Amino acid sequence: MSRIGRKHIAIPAGVEVKVNGHEVTVKGPKATLTQEFHHDMAIAVEDGAVVVTRPSDEKEHRSLHGLTRTLIANMVQGVSEGFSKELEINGVGYRAAKQGKNLVMTLGFSHQVIMPEIDGITIDVPAPNKIIVHGADKQKVGQFAAEIREKRPPEPYKGKGIKYVGETIIRKEGKAGKGKK
Structure with a gap:
């Protein structure tokens, strides 16, 4: 498992995360950001945190796993703190x-x-x-x-x-x- 990819992204107060298929919309006090991610990555919101999972241990999926998680974490930090x-x-x-x-x-x-x-x-x-x-x-x-x-x-x-x-x-x-x- 990717060390970065398996970390959950905590959603701070005042930030709203919506997952529509592979499109993630993060809305917060500073802005609203929307980005589409690779179709193989599974993104879900569970217990006030965003979870990214991958289907297999192929090299491409391993690299996309950490990337997807980091991009979503940057979106959450951007709309809350900037x-x-x-x-x-x-x-x-x-x-x-x-x-x-x-x-x-x-x-x-x-x-x-x-x-x-x-x-x-x-x-x-x-x-x-x-x-x-x-x-x-x-x-x-x-x-x-x-x-x-x-x-x-x-x-x-x-x-x-x-x-x-x-x-x-x-x-x-x-x-x-x-x-x-």
Whole structure:
């Protein structure tokens, strides 16, 4: 049995889980998420918990078992608590601001980089060098944060650019780092 797959997913107060065939709808205070899962996985709600079972011990079923359970757990956590990613901007003159529903970034280009908020995602800019992406869908939050980081990834010499909070940038020495003969 999959160690992850066999764990039951506790349903917190205020969260409602509906299983319709292979489609799971999770409704909570923050959002409503719906996702369809593989037809071989059996999903049921028993005693205030979601249970995922698999039909056999085939390799495909074993891998789908843990995946399905994790995706449903992320949906439950997303509608109850939500997910967030924090990004940090490093560099002289690099900054971010929020104008209406748009994220406006000055990243050393000849123009400003403007990114509009998408459905289910909210952007906070508590400081000119910090961006926080919030949302109920873990995949959407991670994808949007990656798209923001992609606009100016951190470079290895001075570390200028956009990076995740807690991410370590492997730094390189410049030309002067070589030994002289």
